[in-house]
Amino acid sequence: xxxxxxxxxxxxxxxxxxxxxxxxxxxxxxxxxxxxxxxxxxxxxxxxxxxxxxxxxxxxxxxxxxxxxxxxxxxxxxxxxxxxxxxxxxxxxxxxxxxxxxxxxxxxxxxxxxxxxxxxxxxxxxxxxxxxxxxxxxxxxxxxxxxxxxxxxxxxxxxxxxxxxxxxxxxxxxxxxxxxxxxxxxxxxxxxxxxxxxxxxxxxxxxxxxxxxxxxxxxxxxxxxxxxxxxxxxxxxxxxxxxxxxxxxxxxxxxxxxxxxxxxxxxxxxxxxxxxxxxxxxxxxxxxxxxxxxxxxxxxxxxxxxxxxxxxxxxxxxxxxxxxxxxxxxxxxxxxxxxxxxxxxxxxxxxxxxxxxxxxxxxxxxxxxxxxxxxxxxxxxxxxxxxxxxxxxxxxxxxxxxxxxxxxxxxxxxxxxxxxxxxxxxxxxxxxxxxxxxxxxxxxxxxxxxxxxxxxxxxxxxxxxxxxxxxxxxxxxx
Numbered sequence: 001x002x003x004x005x006x007x008x009x010x011x012x013x014x015x016x017x018x019x020x021x022x023x024x025x026x027x028x029x030x031x032x033x034x035x036x037x038x039x040x041x042x043x044x045x046x047x048x049x050x051x052x053x054x055x056x057x058x059x060x061x062x063x064x065x066x067x068x069x070x071x072x073x074x075x076x077x078x079x080x081x082x083x084x085x086x087x088x089x090x091x092x093x094x095x096x097x098x099x100x101x102x103x104x105x106x107x108x109x110x111x112x113x114x115x116x117x118x119x120x121x122x123x124x125x126x127x128x129x130x131x132x133x134x135x136x137x138x139x140x141x142x143x144x145x146x147x148x149x150x151x152x153x154x155x156x157x158x159x160x161x162x163x164x165x166x167x168x169x170x171x172x173x174x175x176x177x178x179x180x181x182x183x184x185x186x187x188x189x190x191x192x193x194x195x196x197x198x199x200x201x202x203x204x205x206x207x208x209x210x211x212x213x214x215x216x217x218x219x220x221x222x223x224x225x226x227x228x229x230x231x232x233x234x235x236x237x238x239x240x241x242x243x244x245x246x247x248x249x250x251x252x253x254x255x256x257x258x259x260x261x262x263x264x265x266x267x268x269x270x271x272x273x274x275x276x277x278x279x280x281x282x283x284x285x286x287x288x289x290x291x292x293x294x295x296x297x298x299x300x301x302x303x304x305x306x307x308x309x310x311x312x313x314x315x316x317x318x319x320x321x322x323x324x325x326x327x328x329x330x331x332x333x334x335x336x337x338x339x340x341x342x343x344x345x346x347x348x349x350x351x352x353x354x355x356x357x358x359x360x361x362x363x364x365x366x367x368x369x370x371x372x373x374x375x376x377x378x379x380x381x382x383x384x385x386x387x388x389x390x391x392x393x394x395x396x397x398x399x400x401x402x403x404x405x406x407x408x409x410x411x412x413x414x415x416x417x418x419x420x421x422x423x424x425x426x427x428x429x430x431x432x433x434x435x436x437x438x439x440x441x442x443x444x445x446x447x448x449x450x451x452x453x454x455x456x457x458x459x460x461x462x463x464x465x466x467x468x469x470x471x472x473x474x475x476x477x478x
Contacts, residue, residue, distance in 0.1 A: 002124070006031040006109075007402055008144050008157035010116050012039040014092070015376035015391040016163035017100050018060035022399035024105050025062050031157065032106070033146060035115035035164075039101035040093035042167040047090035048198045053388070056083035058092060060392040062399075063100050074104050114146040114153070119160060119372075120328040131328050138370040159371035159402050161395070162326070166319035166377050170194060173215050173289050173315045175303055181291035186313070191298040195220035195316030199231040206312070208235040213300070213308065215243045215287065216316030218384055222272050224314055229275045240280065241310070243287035321378045330368040338381030340365050340374060347383040359390060359414040361397025373398050389414060 009019045012034035023030045070076030081095050121129035121140040129140045141156045174180030186192050197203040214221055232238040254269035275281045288303035300308040321338055334344025342364040365373050375394045380386045393414040400408035
């Protein structure tokens with residue numbers, strides 16, 4: 001392997017830029033490829049959303065050292081936001097990602113409007129090394145093909161870290177994990193929107209007074225429904241229907257209420273329950289979408305024969321990784337959630353929420369394809385339990401491994417409270433927005449810990465994603 005080639009990082013979001021910061025701190029050359037025209041381009045699409053975790057959990061350690069340390073041509077005068085404040089997506093970009101991307105150590109190494117479409121290997125003499133070729137494979141550079149405004153461009157790297165996220169790969173609303181008949185056309189015609197709209201802002205005109213169907217049972221759906229409830233107060237003719245793929249289990253839908261380990265999360269569930277029980281939201285069970293037909297309204301046909309006529313579907317059905325770009329690499333993925341095989345059991349959403357996933361690094365994220373890693377939200381595959389702070393630990397370990405520091409790569413340097421810290425990276429459903437009317441407020445300033453007292457735990461809002469998290473006693477008692 002030509003050690004003069006850079007480590008190619010895909011994505012200039014929080015995890016991608018943190019990867020670059022750790023690599024530069026270790027003296028490694030790096031090249032960041034971003035599909036958008038600026039750092040945090042995907043986050044900018046949900047800039048109105050407030051994160052659940054305060055700033056202290058959203059800033060990577062190496063990135064902070066880079067921003068706060070004076071160097072040639074850089075004053076080092078960046079000041080971190082107040083650590084207890086809950087930032088919006090816009091603030092995450094403007095107050096952290098943009099200054100980080102503009103740092104002299106990173107700015108020359110970031111290429112915008114470079115969308116990665118394929119990754120393979122190429123031998124030193126230029127011959128290709130597709131998935132079937134084994135001889136000298138581990139020493140062959142990576143070939144990364146990108147689409148740019150000027151056409152396709154091939155780039156070479158000695159390693160690849162894929163932090164491209166899942167925001168641009170939403171799961172379909174159709175049954176069985178595939179698009180419903182007519183779904184693609186309905187999306188093109190604007191009848192289907194993503195799970196993080198801005199009902200009281202940019203999307204008010206599109207949603208007010210409309211017949212809306214929200215699909216999904218996770219954090220994004222819950223907070224969207226609460227936001228729509230506020231819209232409904234201003235526009236009473238707005239109709240909100242909430243479609244669930246299964247039965248309406250109150251524990252899964254609303255959390256543990258007063259018995260929840262996180263009072264804020266319990267209050268969010270209580271607000272959601274109130275909207276349903278007061279008749280402001282109509283709950284539909286066993287919604288399995290078979291087909292849809294776009295006309296003046298969208299005619300939705302369910303598998304059991306029911307038919308619905310709606311103006312908009314808000315699809316809070318989660319995301320999945322784009323694996324097509326990786327088809328020429330040798331991957332070892334969990335057969336259920338499409339995460340790296342060793343990581344899969346650690347993030348199973350049936351049993352884990354954000355804070356219950358063990359810290360992990362290069363070892364758990366490795367593939368048969370040497371020096372290739374998937375990190376961040378994409379590393380969790382279809383699981384909605386990603387936590388930004390966990391992603392920062394992922395890339396710290398990987399940067400150490402790619403720098404030859406096996407001891408540092410094997411260390412676990414992240415301790416999470418059992419309650420978890422749900423924060424946002426490219427729209428995973430565990431990365432939920434905070435609702436202004438549901439405890440989505442800034443936590444109190446932390447008190448200094450002393451003696452045997454434990455320091456304050458970070459607050460996480462939103463419904464749990466695993467029955468073993470937050471209110472297992474209630475789940476067991478049903």
